[in-house]
Amino acid sequence: MEVKTKQKQKSLMIISRSFPPFVVGSSILMSNLFDSYEGEAKALACWQYQTKIDSGFTTPCETFYLKMPNAFLQRVFDRFQHKLMFINRLFIRKHLKKHRPDLVFFVYPNAPFLVAAYQVCRSMRIPYVLQMHDLWEENYSIEHPRGALARKWEAQIYKNALRRFSMTKIQQAHYKNKYNLPIDILPHTIRPERIESGLADWKHRQKLGQSSKNYTVVYTGNISSAMNLDAIRQLVLAVDLLPPEVKVKMFVNFNEEQCRNLGVYHELIEYDWLPISKVQEEMREADVLFLPLSFKNAAMDEVKTVYATKTLDYLVSGTPILVFSPSDSFHSISAKEKGWGFVVTKDSPKALADGINRLRNETDLGDSLVSAAFEEAESRNAIKYAGQINQLVNTI
Structure with a gap:
């Protein structure tokens, strides 16, 4: 008698600096979308001492946080994060090596966390998809550190993504015109x-x-x-x-x-x-x-x-x-x-x-x-x- 082996369920890793229980826009969007996700998923995020917490706002999946020892060091890290991306990379690499996801789901709007995630995924040859909650390069001046990151990395991250998602039709048209690449719509969702x-x-x-x-x-x-x-x-x-x-x-x-x-x-x-x-x-x-x-x-x-x-x-x-x-x-x-x-x-x-x-x-x-x-x-x-x-x- 032939015995069918059960196929292992493929897994997703969400990488978003903001995640529940912190009450900010990207956290809410991720919670709404992935609370209805039926597959295997985990998330990597940053602990945010300065952001309000709602104890009733729980994570939709198992979540691991990059957490500084105290609020002062968190402020220092946030201020100089573009120069301290190696900390992001070490944290992300540790968990990607441990959990070995089949696909990574990137979220912008945090440039240093996004770039670090991209660098690790490319070095480990893990495919990723990208969702833009906001514009990136257009929102920062030439002098701003995150503007410099955008000019260096945005095109690469777009080009090498398995899929790219925009939130609105106007944002979709913006990036299609900018990069001449296929862009799909993944809108804000509601439970x-x-x-x-x-x-x-x-x-x-x-x-x-x-x-x-x-x-x-x-x-x-x-x-x-x-x-x-x-x-x-x-x-x-x-x-x-x-x-x-x-x-x-x-x-x-x-x-x-x-x-x-x-x-x-x-x-x-x-x-x-x-x-x-x-x-x-x-x-x-x-x-x-x-x-x-x-x-x-x-x-x-x-x-x-x-x-x-x-x-x-x-x-x-x-x-x-x-x-x-x-x-x-x-x-x-x-x-x-x-x-x-x-x-x-x-x-x-x-x-x-x-x-x-x-x-x-x-x-x-x-x-x-x-x-x-x-x-x-x-x-x-x-x-x-x-x-x-x-x-x-x-x-x-």
Whole structure:
């Protein structure tokens, strides 16, 4: 009798500097995608003393961290990481030799960690795929150390990748034009249970109707001079143009003094930082979610191509989204084409206040936006894309 031997399952190693439990964009994206991954996977990441931790934000697979002995040494390492890449290489090589993955999944946006991973994979002849969360070379000046790394390594990393993934169609076109190489789309994804629970909650709230006298506008996420600072300042100025019953809340990683220094403080705005689950509750209870991108004085190529991580939570919140960004940005184009957000492309506090007031007065418009947002969320169902990665691993 012939006995069939069970074929060994092929394995994937994810290499991303940011990973749960640290609450930053790339960590959230990796968690969403690989929480639905059914194959064998492990991850390599960096411990980040300066980044907020959410104890409920757990890793989707076994994870090994490059960890400095204390926060001071971590700050030194982060500052000079481009000169200390040998530490990254030693850490990555140790685990690739131990676990022998069939495929490595690189994630940018951390240049020194990415370059070190590339160098080790090439020397060990391990195939890799590359996912770009942000642009690289375009976001740094010639003088910046990471700009120098990009000019030396970006083309090589792209050329030698087994597959290359962009987050949006505009980013895909950008890199196709730049390198004349095939680029696939691997978008920001959403866990299926988040879509299902969000939709059920929204339908339940529709039956109950509105009860609060106040009308709340919520912003969550980072404040970045490169990506949204000037747009958030316009929201602060718009507060004085809104009726008194309209309240604004910001859940950001900055205290009141830092917000004052950035020019985004207003005495009528409520500021706080909360764990992910609590912020999601605030999103569901809000009346409008503010989704800004920079109009000026920023990394405009990045603004055009990016898809902000917070958009994922916004889409499944059951709350209308107000997109405040340039007309040629992917955010504005996608929201207009698919109807998942009310788009304001005029860079002024009055235009922003007018948009908020229109959503406040037209409840049918808000319902239409939310319905389209859930359709957009379903198109980003993590099960579909995690399955594609698993299929790719098993073809190696």
